Amino acid sequence: MKQLLFPNNIQFWYETLRSMSHIAYGGADFGEVVSTGERIVEGDYGSWYTEWTATADRVAAEADKALKAGHRISARDGYLRASNYYRSAEFFLHGRPCDPRHDHAYDRSVACFRSAAALFTPRIEPVAIPYEDTTLPGYLYRVDDSGTPRPTLVMHNGFDGTAEELHFFGAMAGVERGYNVLVFDGPGMPGPRHHQDLVFRPDWENVITPVVDFAETLPDVDNNRIALLGISMGGILAPRAAAFEHRLAALVAVDGLYDLGQTSVRNIPGSREQAEQMLRADSAPELDAAFERIMSADPIARWAINHGMYVMGADTPRAFNASYLDYTLAGGIAEQIRCPTLVCDAEDDMFFKGQPEQLYDHLTCPRTLMLFSTEEGAGAHCHPGAMRLTQARIYDWLDNTLDTADARA
Incomplete structure (x- = not known):
């Protein structure tokens, strides 16, 4: 897709397209996104924060006025958009050290979303899911208040969502189709990272199992039809969990990933084994210097490494890249997945090209590979700009897999 804004910075354009994508379910308005983007200085993280925050503040203030005047729908819609704009505002601030403004924007995003959630019918319910010695934040979406057990989709985001x-x-798309949806932030994701100092862990089954335990306590959940969907980095986390948590009735990876270590070693000379040894070494000054050069020259790498250090709890770029080596489905892990699995793929994925096919090829369970094309406007990583199309195909697959179409008739 042609870059309508930020012609020389694909990372800024991708994140703008991401916000545009949320228009489909009330998370943005086209004019608000474009006018914000036009005010931003290309490549300037401070400008990005300032302008998105200004838009978010304005939209949130209008929502406050609407709520005070009794206009609940207008307030709900405004809070949803403001939540998304605050989320975008803090996106590039996780540097070394982390910019203190990111907590303000994140907390405002959550507050606005919770204000919107309370105005839905039925209410979108904030939940705290028991996890080890703490809880994970999330939301329960119900189709209605009847308490009827329904198919339920558990969803989580990935590296930065x-x-x-x-x-x-996807949560509202599920409710529209008769699914209850349970979304949450796991370790390394924004809620637990901001407020509990929890970083990512590769053994994601130890995250998903408590979430499934929690879901099974809810009277609205049909325990025989619990599916799991992971987005972006969630495309390797969710499959990893499904390899060991066999209560799941279906799995969706948007988009599928097989081995994050491939991204860590691809620019390091020598064999994979030699590259891994250099990444894990006590000292590798030449490699450290190479990472610094890459970050200076490549805005995507600069953001990814800075953010990766933040969410992985790594002290250096090399340590972050070394951490990725642990996130893999190789060694027979993918082959342990039993439930029907949908692997989504993006034709022009700029982050993980080819990995969905690798995951698909290693699956021994019932499997589907679903390609989204550039011609459809869905060729970018996780398909921003084609959200209605994406959700239709994913949920149609879930309908057929879980046989929910007949159950709802």
């Missing part, structure tokens, strides 16, 4: 953003990334 929030539980709140999942409203626009």
Whole structure:
């Protein structure tokens, strides 16, 4: 897709397209996104924060006025958009050290979303899911208040997305189709990272199992029809969990990933084994210097490494890249997945090209590979700009897999 804004910075354009994508489920308006983007200085993280915050503040203030005047729908819609704009505002601030403004924007995003959630019918319910010695934040979406057990989709984001953003990334699409949806932030994701100092962990089954335990306590959930969907980095986390948590009735990876270590070693000379040894070494000054050069020259790498250090709890770029080596489905892990699995793929994925096919090829369970094309406007990573199309195909697959179409008739 042609870059309508930020012609020389694909990262800024991708994140703008991401906000545009959320128009489909009420998370943005086209004019608000474009006018904000036009005010931003290309490549300037401070400008990005300032302008998105200004838009979010304005939209939130209008929502406050609407609520005070008794206009609940207008207030709800405004809070949803403001939540998404605050989320976008803090996106590039996780540097070394982390910019203190990111907590303000994140907390405002959550507050606005919770204001919107309370205005839905039925209410979108904030939940705290028991996890080890703490809880994980999330939301329960119900089709209605009848308490009827229904198929339920558990959803989580990935490297940089929030539980709140999942409203626009599939939660409301599920409710429209008769699914209850349980979304949450796991370790390393924004809620637990901001407020509990929890970083990502590769053994994601130890995250998903408590979430499934929680879901099974809810009277609205049909325990025989619980599916799991992971987005972006969630495309490797969710399959990893499904390899060991066999209560799941279906799995969706948007988009599928097989081995994050491939991204860590691809620019390091020598064999994979030699590259891994250099990444894990006590000292590798030449490699450290190479990472610094890459970050200076490549805005995507600069953001990814800075953010990766933040969410992985790594002290250096090399340590972050070394951490990725642990996130893999190789060694027979993918082959342990039993439930029917949908692997989504993006024709022009700029992050993980080819990995969905690798995951698909290693699956021994019932499997489907679903390609989204550039011609459809869906060729970018996780398909921003084609959200209605994406959700239709994913949920149609879930309908057929879980046989929910007949159950709802």
